[in-house]
Amino acid sequence: MFIHWGLYSILGKGEWIRSHQKLSIEDYQPYFESFNPTKYNPRDWAKAAKKAGMKYVVLTAKHHDGFCLFDSAYTDYKVTNTPAGRDLVKEFVEAVREEGLKVGLYFSLIDWYHKDFPKFGDLNHPMRDNLDFKDEEIDFDNYLTFMHNQVEEIVTNYGKLDILWFDYSYEALFGEKWRATELIKMVRKHQPDVVVDNRLETSGEGFGSIVTDNINLYSGDFVSPEQIVPHEGIRNYKGEFIPWELCLTMNNNWAYNPTDKLYKPSSVLIRKLVECVSKNGNMILNVGPDALGCINEESQSILADFGRWMDKNSEAIYGNGYAGLPKPEWGYYSRKGNTIYAHVLEQPIGPLALIGLSEDNIKRMSFLHDGSEVKISKSWTTFAYEGICFAQYGEVPHFTYPLPNPIDSVIKIELKG
Incomplete structure (x- = not known):
């Protein structure tokens, strides 16, 4: 289970709302001041994931807007300074472990709140077209030090992590632009067994060096195609399968959007899981809880359908992969x-x-x-x-x-x- 949740859940228009509507920090501030998910109970999330047959849960500890669901020592833009008043990541990892599931945290390499992240002319920043920032001087190295410090908090303050999901690289911002070798060495020092995605090098648009004969230290452990199932799985330059995982939404939004009713039928989503497995891959399915911390009825219904099917057929999913046979028409x-x-x-x-x-x-x-x-x-x-x-x-x-x-x-x- 992938969980996208944060201040943007209050607006109910997706996690990219600041970028899409070019909202300033001041425009976005009321949501910081009112964030108070009174029904947040990560045990409910973990139980729903487990019942659906999922084996691990990944939460957006920090998304592109820069807001932290954890108690970071390096910023005031964090959940402990909202009406919620406590470290919600801590509660999440404890709840997931209690259900016997693996723990994953998502961390954005991008930060639209930090003063030293590129703004004018950037591909995504809310202020990309704001002339007030055209001649602004930033200290990107200062930003990188800040970002590395926050990653170190993530990998040292919450016990053993099973998955670390970075997101994402684009244009000139990839690889060593993030001081990626230094970053991954630090992560591996603290969490030698953690599974890392490939987005220090790329995004859902590409694979990175993991498919080449010159794999970088920071290439990650798996490829993360987004919203599309690779037609024959993902293979390296030798034609050998490499680990990959489809990340997929139930409707067309990652974060909560009550007006998006275009939910994929459970049958389609279950069949996509089967297709991924048949191609030596995996699938992580997203939910976007609302501003109070609840998973909506449509998402709960899909999870329940997964649970009913997996209860009878999980043997054909867990530990399975490519069969080495021609794909049958049926x-x-x-x-x-x-x-x-x-x-x-x-x-x-x-x-x-x-x-x-x-x-x-x-x-x-x-x-x-x-x-x-x-x-x-x-x-x-x-x-x-x-x-x-x-x-x-x-x-x-x-x-x-x-x-x-x-x-x-x-x-x-x-x-x-």
Whole structure:
């Protein structure tokens, strides 16, 4: 679960609202002065994530607006100076750990509040077109020292972190412009096991050096495509899979936006998870709690649908990856060791063609959700298709029977060896 939450949740127009509407610090100040999420209970978030089958949760400890949900010693622009009056990151990491989930924190490399971050002419800064800042002199090294200090707070004040999600690099601001080698060495010193994304080098638009034969120290551990599933996963220059994770919204906004009702159906999101796994990838699904700290009903409903499907079929997700077989027309294959999982998304007519699998190598087949037998079909309708193995469920070989789950019916195929 990805969680985008901060001052922008009060406006309800997305986390980029300062940039999109070119709001000054003064324009934005009322939201700082009124931030008081009286219903904030990160245990509710963690329980919802766990019930949905998620294994870790990543929270925006600091987004581009510069506001910190943690008690930073290097700025006054933090949650402890709002009516909330306490370190909400601390409560978050404790709640997530209590549910047995892995802890992740998102940290923006960008800061639209800091006086020494580039403004006029920048691609994104709210004051990018404000002539008052055209000739402003800034000390970017001072900003970098500040940013590094805050990252060190994140990686030293909250115990073991499992994921550190940096965001993001663009134009000339990438790699060593962030003093990235120094930064990642400091992170690894304090958190040697933490998994880091690739956005010290790039954004969702690119992969970075992790796919090349010259991997930088700060390349990250995985690629983070955004709002699009790579058509064949992500591979390096040798054609080998590298770790990747789709980051995806339920509607079209990361942060809370009550007017955005364009939610993707649960069936689509579940199938996208399956597609990612079939391509040796993973998925992190976002929620944007409201200003009070609550996850809305639409998001809760989607999470509940994930939970119901995962409760029966998670074996075909956890620990699974690319099956090394041609993609079937009816869905996807995933694989874990000597077991193939056929994710049947489309209703077959008659027996199901298991393209790429040999009858001689199949030990047993069953539906994953209930363990009921799936047979190798000997229907006369298949005789013309020599060399293709067909699966049959239902009593009459050439009849068409409805799939047990309209979202994804998973057939567990155990191989002989």
